[in-house]
Amino acid sequence: MKKLLSVVCLLCSIALLSSCKKEVAVEYKFEFGGEGNENGKFKYIEDFYFDANENLLITDAIRRDVQFFTRKGKLLKILKNDLLFEKPEGIGVDSVGNIFVADYINGKIFKFTKDLQFIKEFSGIGDGAGQTIESEFMTIHPNGNIYLAEAGNNRISVFSTEGKFKFSFGRLGSGRGDFKRPEAVKHDSKGNLWITDLQNHRIQKFDEKGIFIKEFGGRGATAGKFKRPTGIAIDRFDNIYVTDNGNNRIQVFSKEMTFLYEFTAGGKSGREFSNLHGIIVNSSGEIFVADTGNNRVQVYQVRDWKK
Numbered sequence: 001m002k003k004l005l006s007v008v009c010l011l012c013s014i015a016l017l018s019s020c021k022k023e024v025a026v027e028y029k030f031e032f033g034g035e036g037n038e039n040g041k042f043k044y045i046e047d048f049y050f051d052a053n054e055n056l057l058i059t060d061a062i063r064r065d066v067q068f069f070t071r072k073g074k075l076l077k078i079l080k081n082d083l084l085f086e087k088p089e090g091i092g093v094d095s096v097g098n099i100f101v102a103d104y105i106n107g108k109i110f111k112f113t114k115d116l117q118f119i120k121e122f123s124g125i126g127d128g129a130g131q132t133i134e135s136e137f138m139t140i141h142p143n144g145n146i147y148l149a150e151a152g153n154n155r156i157s158v159f160s161t162e163g164k165f166k167f168s169f170g171r172l173g174s175g176r177g178d179f180k181r182p183e184a185v186k187h188d189s190k191g192n193l194w195i196t197d198l199q200n201h202r203i204q205k206f207d208e209k210g211i212f213i214k215e216f217g218g219r220g221a222t223a224g225k226f227k228r229p230t231g232i233a234i235d236r237f238d239n240i241y242v243t244d245n246g247n248n249r250i251q252v253f254s255k256e257m258t259f260l261y262e263f264t265a266g267g268k269s270g271r272e273f274s275n276l277h278g279i280i281v282n283s284s285g286e287i288f289v290a291d292t293g294n295n296r297v298q299v300y301q302v303r304d305w306k307k
Contacts, residue, residue: 032073033296122163130165137184169210243276
């Protein structure tokens, strides 16, 4: 009997779409990409954002570009500017379609029209007010502000979409409201901010003014624990999706931060993950996953998605 139980537990732990607590909640659909410099390929995927038509914008830190795809993985266009981009990571689209790209190396945020015409740049490298170091993933809030995670300054900096610095919050530390290399910030339907606190191995929740609300997580490999969480996404029902980089899995939580399920498998084969980064969920319940170590985007469908 003990031997049988051990086999069952082993199978449960290595299943691709696994949760010993619940039925499989997602199904694999397809993948696109592959390693290369050709159009439609990737070298190092960072983050995602949707435009108004739910086309997917993808930053690539090594190719130094932003590629635009349909939800079916068809390449539409490419934003590339070697005079501006050194290592583009954060990406956002405002309510009128303007595109914002944050650069990890030079600290600048670049603004383009929806037709990819350059408008302006703002910020710059440094630790002063309105400057950034090692910019990561951003969100553009319904209040019209850009919230940008700065790994190098261990804070979130806030700008208007016109480039005016508003305020920042956070500092180096492990207490409530502190950060150790925040990787991503995204907002929910109530305007609250959810932030992956990479080296504190947790998720923190704030209001739009930067006031701490709650946290969950901690280092570990069991359900609800993390090892270097990177990307985060919030779906239309305010469920929370986290790319748990060090554990090669995606964990999903309710808006009350209750663990729901995970899907996981480390490796290079189909439906396996390596060096997970960005994640995003569209209005139809399709989950787009930055499988960065495998230079591809994997797409899953949430089962029983509420219309």
